[in-house]
Amino acid sequence: MSYRELSYWLSTVDEPLAARPPLPGDTDADVAIVGAGYTGLWTAYYLARADPALRIVVLEREIAGYGASGRNGGWCSALFPTSLTGLARRHGRGAATAMQRAMQATVREVGRAVAAEGIDCDWAPGGTVVLARTDAQLGRARAAVEEARAFGFGPEDLALLDAGEAAARCAAEGVRGGTYTPHCAAVHPAKLVRGLARAVERLDVTIHEGTPVHEIRPGAVVTPAGRVRAPVVVRATEGYTPELPGQRRAVVPVYSLMVATEPLPAETWARIGLAERETFSDHRHVVIYGQRTADGRLAFGGRGAPYHFGSRVRPGYDREPAVFAALRRTLGELFPVLGPDVAVTHRWGGPLGVARDWSASVGLDRATGLAWAGGYVGDGVSTTNLAGRTLADLILGAESDLTALPWVGHRSPRWEPEPLRWLAVNAGLRVMFSADAAEARTGRPSRRAALFGRFLGH
Numbered sequence: 001m002s003y004r005e006l007s008y009w010l011s012t013v014d015e016p017l018a019a020r021p022p023l024p025g026d027t028d029a030d031v032a033i034v035g036a037g038y039t040g041l042w043t044a045y046y047l048a049r050a051d052p053a054l055r056i057v058v059l060e061r062e063i064a065g066y067g068a069s070g071r072n073g074g075w076c077s078a079l080f081p082t083s084l085t086g087l088a089r090r091h092g093r094g095a096a097t098a099m100q101r102a103m104q105a106t107v108r109e110v111g112r113a114v115a116a117e118g119i120d121c122d123w124a125p126g127g128t129v130v131l132a133r134t135d136a137q138l139g140r141a142r143a144a145v146e147e148a149r150a151f152g153f154g155p156e157d158l159a160l161l162d163a164g165e166a167a168a169r170c171a172a173e174g175v176r177g178g179t180y181t182p183h184c185a186a187v188h189p190a191k192l193v194r195g196l197a198r199a200v201e202r203l204d205v206t207i208h209e210g211t212p213v214h215e216i217r218p219g220a221v222v223t224p225a226g227r228v229r230a231p232v233v234v235r236a237t238e239g240y241t242p243e244l245p246g247q248r249r250a251v252v253p254v255y256s257l258m259v260a261t262e263p264l265p266a267e268t269w270a271r272i273g274l275a276e277r278e279t280f281s282d283h284r285h286v287v288i289y290g291q292r293t294a295d296g297r298l299a300f301g302g303r304g305a306p307y308h309f310g311s312r313v314r315p316g317y318d319r320e321p322a323v324f325a326a327l328r329r330t331l332g333e334l335f336p337v338l339g340p341d342v343a344v345t346h347r348w349g350g351p352l353g354v355a356r357d358w359s360a361s362v363g364l365d366r367a368t369g370l371a372w373a374g375g376y377v378g379d380g381v382s383t384t385n386l387a388g389r390t391l392a393d394l395i396l397g398a399e400s401d402l403t404a405l406p407w408v409g410h411r412s413p414r415w416e417p418e419p420l421r422w423l424a425v426n427a428g429l430r431v432m433f434s435a436d437a438a439e440a441r442t443g444r445p446s447r448r449a450a451l452f453g454r455f456l457g458h
């Protein structure tokens, strides 16, 4: 499969997707970074800006943006995988609020950086509308707003919408209310990651593509072409992390899949809305997400693809016809104007990383020089930028507001060995799907889904 076929986004970047030269042989560097997605590239970007003398080498098995960074839903949001309540339980109220404020500032920082670097990624800061279409979903919308208020966030951060207000933003079938936050921008994710790769090269960072890393050890990265010796090594491999020696149980790769329609005419958009290119979702359990693209398509995705035994990641897992069909059905249910005559032109997917306690984390072990960031679940488009700035501070030894945030240095427990992992993750998916189906029938919230969420520590 050519790189362009990996996602609608990669098929529309305005540059050749030929790999940069691979690592030529043994090399010395100050910082070696494994993975050229947003995490690796933002880390290189902020490090190189802070200290232009640093020798920074990024090693990528395929091409920059091959992973989730070139395939995602393009929500650059202030969402963080752990809720405010969950963060407060573990780290205290102040830390939870600081984390949320840092995420909001990160959305603004990505906007600033793409403008400063001239990265044309269809940036549209239209916020996010999350719809409620059943009683159970309305209950979760109210609960989300109550939680925000309890932590000092006002309507300017998260507003409760009545049916009319929600439908004015996104006129999905049967909308009864929802929530709206301005803290999100829709982006073209592949233009962002490819533009970022060029931006770090302008800062004299070296990117070697077509260079698989077989092992990360203190002071060195091992590839078939040679080693990069570096006192600091950053692991930025997210959903692919379980393939590295010793990391099998660090995160589970969960697949998220997407479809995109043909460009829709103005009359159709007049009926759907999303006039400010708001990203949209609803308050169901199995996450769905969408955006109106700059060229007038509806790009729409969801989780729910099966987890594969042994945390395996394979290109074929990106394509699950049953999930694509379910996404297409859901689109038609949400927007009857998108009937069978409206063509879906693109289908794709990719792996994201989920830690056992659902916590994203970033850190540097000073004793070994090994650094990492990941476990963003489906919230990495902006969180990777916060990770990159934080890693730069940690590596340069700067104490800052960022290095004091509660996710820094957090160590998630490892996932269960197989077959328990396979049983638990796939059972969880089934519980969430059946909860959504039951709620759609009865309107009442599912107790089983809430219990399972607690088991996962979500």
Ligand SMILES: Cc1cc2nc3c(=O)[nH]c(=O)nc-3n(C[C@H](O)[C@H](O)[C@H](O)COP(=O)(O)OP(=O)(O)OC[C@H]3O[C@@H](n4cnc5c(N)ncnc54)[C@H](O)[C@@H]3O)c2cc1C
Pocket: 034, 035, 036, 037, 038, 039, 040, 059, 060, 061, 062, 063, 064, 065, 066, 067, 068, 069, 070, 071, 072, 073, 074, 075, 076, 077, 211, 212, 213, 214, 236, 237, 238, 239, 240, 241, 244, 255, 256, 257, 258, 289, 301, 349, 350, 351, 352, 353, 373, 374, 376, 377, 378, 379, 380, 381, 382, 383, 384
């Ligand atoms: C379909 C989909 C939709 C999503 N939607 C959203 C969204 O709307 N908003 C949001 O915030 N998040 C979303 N996410 C999640 C988000 O895309 C990720 O959290 C983010 O891109 C992670 O970036 P990363 O750089 O850490 O990982 P990746 O982008 O996966 O990059 C990892 C890189 O490491 C390379 N690599 C791996 N192993 C090796 C090795 N051994 N040697 C060399 N290189 C290696 C890979 O080839 C890859 O390029 C979505 C994810 C998917 C899959």
